[in-house]
Amino acid sequence: MKTFRNILVGLVSRFRPEQIRLLFLLVLMALVVIFFSIQVPGYFNTRFIVRQSTSVVVIAILAIGQTLVFLTRNFDLSLGSIVGVTAYIVGQQLWRHPEIPPVGAVLMAIGLGMLMGSINGVLIAYGRVPSIITTIATLAIYRSFLVEYSNAVPITTNNLPRWLVKLSATSLFSIGEFDVRVTFAVMVLTLLLFQLVLSFLPFGRRLYAIGSNPDAARIAGFPAKRIVFTAFLLSGALAGLAGFLFLVRFGNITVLAGIGLEFESIAAAVVGGVSNNGGSGTVIGAFLGALLLDLLQNSLFRWAVISEFWRDAILGILILLAVALDFVVFDRLKNLWARVELEVSAGKAGDESKDLGEVVTHAS
Amino acid sequence: MPAKANLLTTIWQRLKSWEGLLLALLVAIVGINSLNAPGYLTVANQTNLFVLSIEKVIVAITMTLLIINGEIDLSAPSIMGLSACLTAFLFRDNIPFGTALFLAMAVGLACGLFNGFWIARVGLNSLVVTLAMLICYRGLARVLLEDESISQFPAWFNELGQKNLIGPFPMSLLIFLGLFLIALVILQYSGFGRLIYVIGNSKDVARYSGVRVPKVKFLLYIASGLISALAGLLLAARLGAVRGDLASGYELDIITMSLLGGISIYGGSGTLYGVFLSILIILNVRNGMGLAGLSGHFQTGVIGILLILSVLGPNLMRDARAAINRRRLQANLQRRA
Numbered sequence: 001m002k003t004f005r006n007i008l009v010g011l012v013s014r015f016r017p018e019q020i021r022l023l024f025l026l027v028l029m030a031l032v033v034i035f036f037s038i039q040v041p042g043y044f045n046t047r048f049i050v051r052q053s054t055s056v057v058v059i060a061i062l063a064i065g066q067t068l069v070f071l072t073r074n075f076d077l078s079l080g081s082i083v084g085v086t087a088y089i090v091g092q093q094l095w096r097h098p099e100i101p102p103v104g105a106v107l108m109a110i111g112l113g114m115l116m117g118s119i120n121g122v123l124i125a126y127g128r129v130p131s132i133i134t135t136i137a138t139l140a141i142y143r144s145f146l147v148e149y150s151n152a153v154p155i156t157t158n159n160l161p162r163w164l165v166k167l168s169a170t171s172l173f174s175i176g177e178f179d180v181r182v183t184f185a186v187m188v189l190t191l192l193l194f195q196l197v198l199s200f201l202p203f204g205r206r207l208y209a210i211g212s213n214p215d216a217a218r219i220a221g222f223p224a225k226r227i228v229f230t231a232f233l234l235s236g237a238l239a240g241l242a243g244f245l246f247l248v249r250f251g252n253i254t255v256l257a258g259i260g261l262e263f264e265s266i267a268a269a270v271v272g273g274v275s276n277n278g279g280s281g282t283v284i285g286a287f288l289g290a291l292l293l294d295l296l297q298n299s300l301f302r303w304a305v306i307s308e309f310w311r312d313a314i315l316g317i318l319i320l321l322a323v324a325l326d327f328v329v330f331d332r333l334k335n336l337w338a339r340v341e342l343e344v345s346a347g348k349a350g351d352e353s354k355d356l357g358e359v360v361t362h363a364s
Numbered sequence: 365m366p367a368k369a370n371l372l373t374t375i376w377q378r379l380k381s382w383e384g385l386l387l388a389l390l391v392a393i394v395g396i397n398s399l400n401a402p403g404y405l406t407v408a409n410q411t412n413l414f415v416l417s418i419e420k421v422i423v424a425i426t427m428t429l430l431i432i433n434g435e436i437d438l439s440a441p442s443i444m445g446l447s448a449c450l451t452a453f454l455f456r457d458n459i460p461f462g463t464a465l466f467l468a469m470a471v472g473l474a475c476g477l478f479n480g481f482w483i484a485r486v487g488l489n490s491l492v493v494t495l496a497m498l499i500c501y502r503g504l505a506r507v508l509l510e511d512e513s514i515s516q517f518p519a520w521f522n523e524l525g526q527k528n529l530i531g532p533f534p535m536s537l538l539i540f541l542g543l544f545l546i547a548l549v550i551l552q553y554s555g556f557g558r559l560i561y562v563i564g565n566s567k568d569v570a571r572y573s574g575v576r577v578p579k580v581k582f583l584l585y586i587a588s589g590l591i592s593a594l595a596g597l598l599l600a601a602r603l604g605a606v607r608g609d610l611a612s613g614y615e616l617d618i619i620t621m622s623l624l625g626g627i628s629i630y631g632g633s634g635t636l637y638g639v640f641l642s643i644l645i646i647l648n649v650r651n652g653m654g655l656a657g658l659s660g661h662f663q664t665g666v667i668g669i670l671l672i673l674s675v676l677g678p679n680l681m682r683d684a685r686a687a688i689n690r691r692r693l694q695a696n697l698q699r700r701a
Contacts, residue, residue: 144665316500
């Protein structure tokens with residue numbers, strides 16, 4: 001009993017429950033890779049890593065946006081349609097005006113995404129329409145806009161400028177045999193940027209504050225409406241960027257582009273430990289969630305034993321398991337941690353002054 | 365004379381409510397459609413209009429009960445798809461058709477139990493659970509049929525879905541009317557119905573008052589699973605063919621039917637009468653747009669806008685009323701001062 005206690009105290013001083021969760025995800029990913037390496041001959045090599053690094057990009061960027069929205073206790077179900085609309089419109093403009101510079105195309109995609117995100121944001125933050133209702137509706141509205149707008153004319157790789165088609169296979173630099181693709185580099189930069197914003201900027205901290213206790217945040221004088229609006233605006237902007245990367249990756253865009261991505265982004269965030277009750281989770285976690293899901297999908301695709309149609313069924317079960325695990329295990333773990341931490345600090349305080357120690361024990 | 369004045373004010377009060385607004389809207393839409401298309405307001409056309417979306421309308425009943433209860437079931441369309449796909453799958457493998465139908469209903473029950481377990485017993489958020497199951501049940505339906513489309517069901521099955529049973533009414537419409545009456549009696553005129561409202565108003569207050577909240581929620585999810593499975597079978601019978609994506613995307617229409625009917629998304633308020641009116645409105649709007657030559661996708665977009673307006677409208681109305689009251693109060697205070 002004493003040794004168990006010591007181990008626990010040792011753990012508490014070294015890791016937080018959130019870190020254990022991320023560690024758990026990494027272990028799970030390693031297990032997936034080991035399992036499929038045994039099952040599928042020629043599964044794991046540098047080519048696989050490079051392919052994995054490019055295929056995770058779109059979903060990882062969407063997961064960042066979903067995380068921002070999740071932190072404020074909301075959902076964004078319209079992401080799939082925003083990706084479809086931006087990918088199509090940007091592709092169409094590049095087809096008609098091939099002279100548009102790359103930077104212009106990216107800015108156009110982000111702008112379009114922001115526009116659609118701000119429609120969501122206004123309705124949710126200022127119109128007080130629940131996010132689930134708003135975004136189920138705008139998911140349908142943006143998609144039907146795309147269908148009407150496109151007249152069922154698809155964008156094909158042949159119509160796009162050469163630089164765009166080549167971009168998906170262009171490397172920024174190589175580390176040994178591992179090529180760092182441009183799209184992957186863009187994702188890493190976005191990831192770092194938003195992790196820093198969430199950890200250090202007032203805006204980031206306010207997102208957490210609003211999600212963990214909306215009433216307290218309002219009473220403390222935070223502009224809650226503006227912050228929720230900004231979260232949806234940024235989520236839309238990121239979806240616009242994802243739409244551009246979607247165009248880069250696939251080149252062929254039909255009216256069906258991006259369907260189902262909203263579910264995958266939610267799955268990534270939830271599996272990555274971003275709480276749907278708001279107030280907890282990190283961008284890095286959401287990225288690891290996205291990576292695990294993408295890895296599973298790519299691997300199932302190459303596994304001959306079961307059909308690729310199992311993909312969605314497994315996705316759904318994973319979301320449920322992640323939520324249930326959070327609810328049943330990690331919440332208790334967090335409580336245990338808090339208790340042990342209090343006892344440790346009480347013990348330390350007890351050495352110096354007995355009174356203070358008692359106060360702390362009472363407080364627990 | 366005062367009695368008559370009272371009657372008039374009651375009628376006026378009724379008309380000023382959300383249901384009154386819906387009724388006015390409905391009359392306007394039907395009026396416009398009748399002007400555009402002669403023979404619009406016949407029994408045959410109105411029945412036909414119902415039959416073309418009867419499956420969504422049936423599921424809207426249980427969805428309404430769940431939303432009043434403060435929960436939601438996004439997975440209902442996927443349960444519809446799964447039950448139809450399971451029937452088609454078993455039928456292809458030469459299992460007797462009656463057994464296949466029975467198993468499809470059983471799978472609906474199982475889905476309802478599964479949802480209910482996580483939401484009512486474990487206590488997870490119903491949005492997340494049913495969103496996950498929306499993906500999962502749809503995935504299972506795809507696993508069963510892959511890319512195939514199965515048709516040529518027994519003749520009696522298709523006839524049940526397509527031919528009229530009594531007078532101008534097919535079986536599916538009669539089932540809807542029956543279920544609607546049952547739901548109306550349960551929700552509006554029974555003790556269990558009061559419990560549904562009480563829990564929707566405040567789960568905690570209900571629990572402290574000794575209401576067995578998990579039991580009520582569990583029962584509602586089981587009902588939702590069973591009715592969704594039934595609706596899936598009716599859709600299969602009407603279409604005569606089943607594919608993996610059967611009924612996908614129906615959640616938009618189903619939820620819109622409930623919310624436009626004045627059911628609060630926060631739970632605890634709204635009536636089935638309002639939902640009946642909003643069903644009529646949505647069906648007539650869709651039909652009218654179809655007559656005007658607008659595509660199905662365009663119609664879906666309009667339904668999406670209707671959904672947002674059905675929540676935004678009351679919110680803005682409440683704001684306006686609060687602003688007017690505030691101004692009146694200030695004016696009174698100034699007059700006194």
